[in-house]
Amino acid sequence: MIEGRRILVVVPARGGSKGVKLKNLRPLGGIPLVGLVGRLVSKLDYVDRAVVSTDHPDIAAAAVQYGLEAPFMRPESLSGDRIADWDVLHHALTTCEEADHCCYDVVVMLQPTSPFRRPSQVTETIVRLIEGDYDAVWTVSETDSKAHPLKQLVLNGDRLDYYDPAGAAIIARQQLVPVYHRNGVAYAISRECLVDKKSIKGDKTSYVVVDDLLVNIDTEQDFAYAEYMLQQNRSLVEAID
Secondary structure, rough: OOEEEEEEEEOOOOOOOOOOOOOHHHHEEEHHHHHHHHHHHHEEEEEEEEEOOOHHHHHHHHHHHHEEOOOOOOOOOOOOOOHHHHHHHHHHHHHHHHHOOOOOOHHHHHHHHOOOOOHHHHHHHHHHHHOOOEEEEEEEOOOOHHHOOOHHHEOOOEEEEEEEHHHOOOOHHHHHHEEEEEEEEEEEEEEHHHHHHOOOOOOEEEEEEEEOOOOOOOOOHHHHHHHHHHHOOHHHHHHHO
């Protein structure tokens, strides 16, 4: 608990990933991605329960090996690649509450694809949610100006156009207002937001900006980059140790 709030951690880890087969079981630094989340959660002594939501028995077994619980298997109806995070989190929350005969106040989503998260970043996200009485708090990173929406282009038949016509007025990057993207480190969501508002964001949402070096693994190239980062940066090794 934190300030009397029950904390449920949900680790979504389905078996049908397309970019990298059984991605959540792939080792990084000798430990499967789902195992890295389990090791991190073991350092968060305020967590009341931490479960993996998966449809694959081998992922469930690996999660349990590294300290997570696997009290249910995700139904096939929630295992496709177009299933929203809300569906997965709501199912995990209601299933755990029914089994545990209690209500959880905060649901924290920790995706295995962001392996370099730190315990302090997760804690900061949860504390910000509670102290600010927000619907949700997401971790974000500043987007490189090269990928700014006003610098993006679209192909319309044989024509090249700006994604946003306002991009035609951009001459220097100093004209760009910084934008941010979700980095997958942590999402903290109130029960009210998830159950009553049926959203992982809600109406009153805040953020934690993460400036650390991160990787979000979706492809083989991402895995190669993550392995390179581990070799080059000792602090990342310490973060998952």
